Amino acid sequence: MSLKRFKFVTLAVVAVVTVVLTQSSDCSDSSNQKRSGLYGAVASDSEVCSKIGADVIRDAGTAIDAAIATLICLGLIHPHSSGIGGGGYMLLYKRATKTATYLDFRETAPGASTPDMFVKRSWKSIKGELSVAVPGEILAMYNAWKTQGHLPWKRLFQPTIDLASNGFKIDEPLAKVIKSTTKDIFKEKGFREVYFHEDGTPRNESENITDPVFAKTLTELAEDPFSFYNGSIARAIVKDIQDRGGILTLEDLQNFKATTRRVLSSFVNDDILYTTSATSSGSTLIMILNILKGFKFTPDSISANNVVQTWHRIIEAVKFGYAYRPFLGDPDFHPEVEESIDLQINATYAEELRQKIWDNTTHDPLYYGGFYDPMPDFGTTHLSVIGPTGDAVSVTSTLGRYFGAKIRSYKTGIVYNNHMSTFSLPNTTKSYQPKPSKANYIEPGKRSVSTACPTIVVDKDGSVRMVVGGSGALRITSGVPMVIMNKLWFGLSLEKSIDRPRLHHQLFPNIIYYERNSPYSVPKPVRDGLKALGHELRWSNRYCAIQGVYRNESGQLYGKSDPRKTGVAVVLQARNVVLYSGQPPTTFPTSKARNKTGQPPPTFPTSKARNKTGGTHTSYHKKKGSLGKGAIVGIVLGLLILVVIIIGAIYWFKFKSKESK
Secondary structure, eight states, rough: OOOOHHHHHHHHHHHHHHHHHHTTTTOOOTTSOOOSSSSSEEEEHHHHHHHHHHHHTTEEEEEEEHHHHHHHHHHHHHHTTTOSSSEEEEEEEEETEEEEEEEEEBOOOTTTTTTTTTTTTTTTSSSSSOOOOOHHHHHHHHHHHHHHHHSSSSHHHHHHHHHHHOOOOOOOHHHHHHHHTHHHTOOOOHHHHHOTTTTTOOOTTEEEEEEEEHHHHHHHHHHTTTTHHHHHHHHHHHHHHHHTOOOOOHHHHHOOOOOOEEEEEEEEEEEEEEEETTTTHHHHHHHHHHHHHHHHGGGGSSSSSTHHHHOOOOOOOOHHHHHHHOOOOOOTTTTHHHHHHHHTOOOOHHHHHHHTTOOOOOOOOHHHHOOOOOOOOOOOOOOOEEOTTOOEEEEEEOOTTTTTTOOTTTTTOBBBBGGGGBBBBTOSSSSSSOOOOGGBOOTOBOOOOOOOEEEEEEEEOEEEEEEEEEEGGGGHHHHHHHHHHHHHTTOOOOOHHHSOOOOOOSSSSSOEEOSSTTTTSSSHHHHHHHHHTTTEEEEEOOOOOOEEEEEOOOOEEEEEEOOGGOOEEEEEEOOOOOOSSSOOOOOOOOOSOOOSSSOOOOOOEEEEEEOOSOOOEEEOOOOOSSHHHHHHHHHHHHHHHHHHHHHHHHHHHHHHHHHHO
């Protein structure tokens, strides 16, 4: 071999190595996010719980398996926001059939309740035994698992049982709420035993606690979920409430149903948006987006020259949405609610409302409707999941206010909701105020209206594009559409879409609220511009926390949990995945994680990387022994280097042979 040929071979090898290394770099979408995967993603407001959901997916679980396991965990880690003593809304999407299903598991009013039971004593609807409505979370999870679950029901409970038995650390959100509610919850033995020291001081962030009582309850539910509605746990619940003078009965629990209702849909660009109907506020979400479609927003709409006008238009649309929201209610009691929903999701009617938006001024609340007093709503939790087969779950669960009714059973560890407070009360407003909506009056077995709007967006091929939802009471229905706009209209990354400052308006009072704390505060020049258009602005410490998962055109998944609530998203890397160098597959990659024996694969190590803005993305890598992309690159590189050495050795021996001659 000549020296010239040797140099050519060496350069060729180097070129091949360079190409291989280039192809092995992380794939990113236009959002330039650093953590992505093809296998699955979970976004919740707890790192511990997101990891549990991801572990379920990795062990061949479905999206609903992961959502259930995550939801159970959140009831332990964030018992102030959600739990099995509460209710909520679940939206499921099945990729194989391209169908969405909606489960309404909002709590129901006890059979002995009456419309005027809290008139002149409204404080009793906020805390205490009378504020407790019939919980629905367990039944909804079980019904969803029966239709789309894969792993054993017990498997979904075990991680949280282990945490409750062996101990877990109090995180920042829980620590803050324990301190802020100490005056109320310290009175309760159930709270004192877990969340306070023996000297009466509240436990602090990062302290390790156990909850063996709740672990026992979860163990029983893992064996028999119906124990919650017609068994020993049901009897314990009734005794807890009735011993205090409450009205919840065993019959109320036995009669509870997680209701399947119609899914609402609308087009956003070329994608289809699915969301929930009554008794949630999904129709209000669609109404806001439909009003704004006619403005044909683009990334330039949020440029320095246009951002004030864009915010003004968004706020005006939100005001129309909140004006029509009080027409919502429980359609099982008020069939006319369905007509209200149809009107709210009507694109033609939305365009008529858009024509009423003036770019040079705002208006009095009655201009937008202002038909009824806005219905009350309080805190929640939300989680978003995409599974390995392309299925998705968006679920919002809630106890009402922090720690719900401020009752925690020392016998079961269940924290009870206070959702009787989210009904409207007759004859409780002043003459100059809008009247409360009759559609939301208390009736036995009725569900109150919520601001929740869990959402799933799919592309024209039926593959999930985005899973999103939020917590934050009345700010949910304004916050979720803003994040959707940020991503799908303004072209921001998922991370920036959720991090970007948001504004809130609920029509009454006629005020725009902005977040006080940087970096989530809308810049002063924007606020001044809105004031010049006639808006009144005030800062607020309240916020909406969004949990989102996004899938780009190449099938890459990105997760983001709102750093406002210190949440964490977990994205799973696919095992044995083929990286497409040409056109991406039109169908979502499927998983072959379960082996022929039907047993889940063994566990593998995890790693995490916290970004500087919060909202950690945790990336799960392949188990030791399997060939990941990095391992393959290393092997190829090693073989190529070996080839270079062999060629060099051959050349050297030939050269020496010529010299000796």
